Amino acid sequence: MPEGDVVWYTARRLHEALAGRTLTRSDFRVPRLATADLTGDKVTEAAARGKHLLIRTSGGLTVHTHLLMDGSWRVTPASSAVTESHRIRLILANDEWQATGYQLGVVELLRTRDEQRATGHLGPDLLGPDWDRDEAVRRLVAQPDRPVGEALMDQRNLAGIGNVYKSEVLFMRRVNPWTPAGAVPDLAELTDVAHQLLDANKARVGRITTGSPRRGEETWVYGRRGRPCRRCGTAIQAQGQQDRVTYWCPRCQS
Numbered sequence: 001m002p003e004g005d006v007v008w009y010t011a012r013r014l015h016e017a018l019a020g021r022t023l024t025r026s027d028f029r030v031p032r033l034a035t036a037d038l039t040g041d042k043v044t045e046a047a048a049r050g051k052h053l054l055i056r057t058s059g060g061l062t063v064h065t066h067l068l069m070d071g072s073w074r075v076t077p078a079s080s081a082v083t084e085s086h087r088i089r090l091i092l093a094n095d096e097w098q099a100t101g102y103q104l105g106v107v108e109l110l111r112t113r114d115e116q117r118a119t120g121h122l123g124p125d126l127l128g129p130d131w132d133r134d135e136a137v138r139r140l141v142a143q144p145d146r147p148v149g150e151a152l153m154d155q156r157n158l159a160g161i162g163n164v165y166k167s168e169v170l171f172m173r174r175v176n177p178w179t180p181a182g183a184v185p186d187l188a189e190l191t192d193v194a195h196q197l198l199d200a201n202k203a204r205v206g207r208i209t210t211g212s213p214r215r216g217e218e219t220w221v222y223g224r225r226g227r228p229c230r231r232c233g234t235a236i237q238a239q240g241q242q243d244r245v246t247y248w249c250p251r252c253q254s
Contacts, residue, residue, distance in 0.1 A: 001051070001067070001068060001069050001162050001163065002051065002067045002071070002072075002162070003051065003160060003161065003162035003163075003164060003165055003198070004048070004050060004051060004125070004126050004127050004159065004160025004161065004162070004165075004198050004202075005127070005160075005198045005201040005202040005207065006067075007048045007050070007051050007052070007053060007067065007160075008048045008127045008198075008202045009202055009203060009204075009205070010048070010053060010067075010072075010073050011046050011047055011048035011053055011054075012046075012203075013073070013075050014046035014053070014055060014073060014075065014099055015045060015046035015047070017075045017094075017096075017097035017098075017099055018043040018046055018055065018092060018094065018097065018099060019043050019044060019045055019046060020042070020043070020044075021042065021043060021094035021095070021096065021097075022040065022041070022042045022094060022095075023038050023039055023040065023041050023042070023043065023057075023092055023093065023094055024039065024078075024093055024094050024095055025039065025091060025092065025093035025094075025098070026038035026039045026041075026091075026092060027090065027091040027092075028089075028090055028107065028109075029088055029089050029090060029091075030089055030090075030107045033107065033108070033109055036109055038057060038059070038061065038063075038092070041057040041058055041059040041061070042057060042058040043055060043056070043057055043058075043092075043094075044056045044057060044058055048125075048127065048128075049119045049122060049125055049128065049159065050119070050122045050125050050126075050128075050155055050159025050160050051066060051067070051155065051159065051160065051162070052064065052065075052066055052118060052119050052122075053065045053066070053067070053073075054115060054118075054119075055092070056112050057112075060111060060112050060113070061109055061110065061111060061112060062109070062110045062111070062112045062115055063090070063092070063107070063108075063109060064106065064107075064108045064109070064110055064115070064118045064119075065089075065090070065101060065104045065106055065107050065108075066104065066105050066106035067104065067105060068104075068105025068106065069105065070103045070105075071089075071101065071102065071103045071104040071105050072101075072102050072103070073099055073100065073101050073102075074099070074100045074102065075097055075098070075099050075100075076097070076098050076100070077096070077097065077098065078093050078094065078095060078096055078097055078098045080098060082098065082100055085102070087102045087103050088100060088101070088102055089101045089102065089103065089104040089107050090104060090107055121155070121156055122155050122156065122159040123135070123136055123139050123154075123155065123156050123157045123158040123159050124136045124158050124159065125158075125159045125160060126158060126159065126160035126161065126194060126195050126198050126199075127160055127198055127199060127202055128159070131195060133188060133191050133192060133195070134188075136157060136158040136191050137187045137188050137191060139156065139157040139158065140152070140157050140158070140181050140187055140191075141181055141182050141187065143181065144180055144181055144182025144183075145180050145181075145182065146180065146181050147177060147178045147179065147180065147181070148170070148175060148177065148178075148179050148180070148181045148184050148187075148190075149166055149167075149170060149177030149178065149246055151181045152166045152169070152170075152194070153166055153244075158191065158194070160194075160198055161194055161198075163222070163244065163245060163246070164207060164219070164222045165194055165197060165198060165209075166246070167221050167222045167245075167246055167247040167248065168197065168209040168219060168220055168221065168222055169190060169193050169194045169197065170190075170248065170253065171220045171221045171247075171248060171249060171252065171253060172193055172209070172220065173186065173189065173190045173193060174252055174253055175190065175253060176248065176253045176254065177246045177248055177253070197209055206218065207219070209222075210230070221236050221247040221248060221249060222247050223247070224236045224247060225237065225238040225247065229249040229251065229252060231249065231252050232249065232251050232252055234249055234250060234251040234252070236248070236249055237249070237250050
């Protein structure tokens with residue numbers, strides 16, 4: 001699942017292509033919005049809120065999308081032909097640029113004043129202007145017996161962390177993923193590391209948490225099941241399925 005850095009980067013690309021321009025094409029390909037038409041509206045902003053994307057228009061409407069596991073947005077010149085595909089969920093275009101949403105997990109149209117219906121449950125956004133470390137920590141310890149790895153993934157506690165950053169941050173802080181959140185002595189520092197990592201990666205394609213951009217050296221534990229820990233040489237373990245896989249070093253994070 002795309003995490004907060006990817007969504008931030010996507011929002012920036014959408015903003016650069018659409019903001020300040022009038023829509024000349026609006027093609028919703030989800031049944032309940034089949035008749036919706038934003039043609040003639042001006043896009044005022046495209047923004048990220050955690051893992052949610054919000055495209056706001058001058059008509060007081062917001063296109064809310066979520067990439068979930070497989071979604072993506074592609075920005076191409078308006079003159080580019082769009083190959084018809086059953087994977088397309090939405091096309092928004094102006095005279096210069098065309099934004100095409102593929103396999104979007106969520107597509108809905110809201111009144112901008114009602115955006116809280118979609119994002120009001122979210123905790124502090126790691127990449128947002130409202131980032132509040134103390135509030136994030138308060139939410140994490142509100143359920144002190146909950147495993148910290150699970151708590152970090154709960155977007156109601158802090159918004160933007162996914163499976164990659166969960167695994168990487170916990171390794172970097174030498175915290176076992178199944179430690180109760182209330183027993184982690186440095187949650188503030190842990191959330192600081194998460195904030196720093198997402199911020200460092202938000203403006204580029206690909207993620208680097210180790211400091212090395214060399215192929216195969218980008219992460220500490222994520223995606224490295226069975227391979228030696230970069231610190232101690234112990235085989236990296238993994239548990240879970242799909243977007244809930246946790247990677248950790250049983251020695252460094254004992």
